Amino acid sequence: xxxxxxxxxxxxxxxxxxxxxxxxxxxxxxxxxxxxxxxxxxxxxxxxxxxxxxxxxxxxxxxxxxxxxxxxxxxxxxxxxxxxxxxxxxxxxxxxxxxxxxxxxxxxxxxxxxxxxxxxxxxxxxxxxxxxxxxxxxxxxxxxxxxxxxxxxxxxxxxxxxxxxxxxxxxxxxxxxxxxxxxxxxxxxxxxx
Numbered sequence: 001x002x003x004x005x006x007x008x009x010x011x012x013x014x015x016x017x018x019x020x021x022x023x024x025x026x027x028x029x030x031x032x033x034x035x036x037x038x039x040x041x042x043x044x045x046x047x048x049x050x051x052x053x054x055x056x057x058x059x060x061x062x063x064x065x066x067x068x069x070x071x072x073x074x075x076x077x078x079x080x081x082x083x084x085x086x087x088x089x090x091x092x093x094x095x096x097x098x099x100x101x102x103x104x105x106x107x108x109x110x111x112x113x114x115x116x117x118x119x120x121x122x123x124x125x126x127x128x129x130x131x132x133x134x135x136x137x138x139x140x141x142x143x144x145x146x147x148x149x150x151x152x153x154x155x156x157x158x159x160x161x162x163x164x165x166x167x168x169x170x171x172x173x174x175x176x177x178x179x180x181x182x183x184x185x186x187x188x189x190x191x192x193x
Contacts, residue, residue: 127151 110116118128127149134143 129149131144131147133146135141136143
């Protein structure tokens, strides 16, 4: 079944273009034995895989993780803001307490001043000791001679009073100003060595 136009072309071709016959014979194809028919497996329709069903748990997990992360960040941010308010309140309270501590330290230092202690002791009726006496604790021996303290004259003591100050005259007084001063006495057991 050749094409008529192809026959015309080959017949009209010059002879020099034709190939001479091959002197070598071509091998003849050997017929193959018929292959043993292999039974083909039965074909059946495979249902399409449900990919969306397998992705649903993964998508839900991702959404839950994102929502949990956002809620966690919100809780963390809220907690940090509350802590910042508490911190500023505590800092203000610490400043107030530091100021109070400083004022109390200054008042204690003023109360420990020797002049202040002496005036407070005098206000309580105490008198300065003249001769200190020491006691040896293990033996109970008293070292030194105890002498009772002498109270200063009433005019020499400086006591704060709520009464107005008396008027001092510049004229010399003719009355004697010495008054007997009370003496503190030690009990007989403390005076003996």
